[in-house]
Amino acid sequence: MDSDGSRRFHSFGFEPNYTVEVDPPFPSDGIWDCPIVEFDANGVAHPRTALDARGSLIVRVEPSVRQTWLGVFANGGLGRVDETFAGPAPEQLCVVAEGTAYLVNVDSPITDPAIVQDQVQHVAADAEHHLLLLANDVDLVAVGASGLAWRSPRLALDGLSISGADSEGIHCYAWLGDHDGATHLVTLDPRTGQIMAGPVLPD
Incomplete structure (x- = not known):
């Protein structure tokens, strides 16, 4: 998915053990009723x-068994995505600022x-493999239940996008320098992030 600027929270079917409020309203007296953590x-x-x-990007996080806290995440400024996501593990939160x-x-x-990734697009x-996938213009990372699972090799010169994932692998479209702007389908092994099918960029 691409961000539409709404800064929503997306669960992607994962089951977080917390609730999130993105861009919560500021208290009138300027005093928050929970700890503040700046990243x-x-x-x-x-x-x-x-x-x-x-x-x-500011989020208010209410874990199911711990104290509520306010997260303040420094913006990257070089990516299209500006939203928050559940991770594969119930306690994981991925904030893309x-x-x-x-x-x-x-x-x-x-x-x-x-x-875990920069310039996310x-x-x-x-x-099926319980992975959260984050692509920038040239490579892809996967977050699993234990954290960062893998980073792919460079897949594109620019314009990488994720098409989807199924039992055959993770499918991406990559621009490899074609003058007509054509992209090529590349399929990755969900266990390792290595290319299973499709063109490989030269070293």
């Missing part, structure tokens, strides 16, 4: 007592968050 452009989480929302994809454990957001899910 910087390097993926490092910092507890905050005050909120600076400039250049950020203007292309920068942060993977967070909602029960312990300060512990080991990670930036397209997001999809492989339900």
Whole structure:
């Protein structure tokens, strides 16, 4: 899917153990009733007592068994996707802030968050293999229940998109430099991210 600018939360059929409110309304007195966690452009989480929302995507996260918290995610600025997604594991949250994809454990957001992809242009899910897929213009990463599962080799010179996933693999369209703008179908192994079928870019 491509982002339509609405900054919604998408579960993709996964079963999160939390609820998310994207762009929550600011309290009239400026005081939030939950802890604030800021995620910087390097993926490092910092507890905050005050909120600076400039250049950020803000989400309010209510885990089923832990304290509610407010996440402030620095915008990447180089990707089309600006939305939030459930991960394959119930405690995983993936926030894509203007292309920068942060993977967070909602029960312990300060512990080991990670930036798993940059310049994200397209997001999809492989339900059969329980993977969240994040593509930029040239490669693709898969998030599994244990975190980042794999990163594909470079698949395109530009314009990579995810067509879908089925029992035969993960299917993408890649532009390989054709002057007429034609794209080529490339199929990846969902276990490794390696190319199973389709053209391979030279080293």
